[in-house]
Amino acid sequence: MNCPLYIRSVPTQGELKFHYTVHTSLDVVEEKISGVGKALADQRELYLGLLYPTEDYKVYGYVTNSKVKFVIVVDSSNTSLRDNEIRSMFRKLHNSFTDVMCNPFYNPGDPIQSKAFDSIVSTMMVQAC
């Protein structure tokens, strides 16, 4: 079941192309998390770093220990976003996601429709662009 629980892009037109990029990046994520031996898997870092470069984009990945995957796609021309800023974005996403899960009205697996989550993502995207 690999449909995204949440997808947002700025600007909003051309969102479909991001669906495709994100979907193909899932294969790279799977590769990265299954490619380590059992001992290393226990210490695996959540942040996966740059998944793969394309002509237009840089794609970053992050996977929780519960196998929830976060993907951030950034325009290649954006050279000002540093690695530690991407890490911090993933941490914020992870924390917001945890809050969504704690909403008793949210059913795991449903698309995320939380206003709080939307607002964290909006703020992050404004800061990054």
Place this chain on the structure above:
Amino acid sequence: TKRYSSESRENNSELFTLTYGALVTQLCKDYENDEEVNKQLDKMGYNIGVRLIEDFLARSSVGRCHDFRETADVIAKVAFKMYLGVTPSVTNWSPAGDEFSLILESNPLVDFVELPDNHSNLVYSSLLCGVLRGALEMVQMAVDVRFAQDTLRGDSVTEIRMKFIKRIEENLPAGDE
């Protein structure tokens, strides 16, 4: 006697919040009607309140309140602090002194909660109304308790309105609802 250190309060509160959330959503599934869920939560709260008052009186050793203003202060500064770790402010007294508001800046029951659109009539924290009503009944006070504002429903604060109805005669037995 139990001691509620601030550390144990933090470790307990997520489980408490999630447990209450599970209770409310289960009631929503069982009754499929917000008004009915509100009623059930209030009833449960009442059953908690008639028992909780004993624990409260034993642990807080507050004496008998002389008037409703004292009751309000004890509820806000002692009871809410003891059980929910928050201290609402007491305001909006009616001219007759028989009605006041508790304003909660934060409410641990609703941490992380977002009401979906199809539950616009749900008063999520209705349990609290019942608790207050049941507890006060055991000290011979009949009160009416309702939510006047609710942050979950878009208001800026959560406001509980409490109204003194009458003194209850001591020989009337109070039972479960």
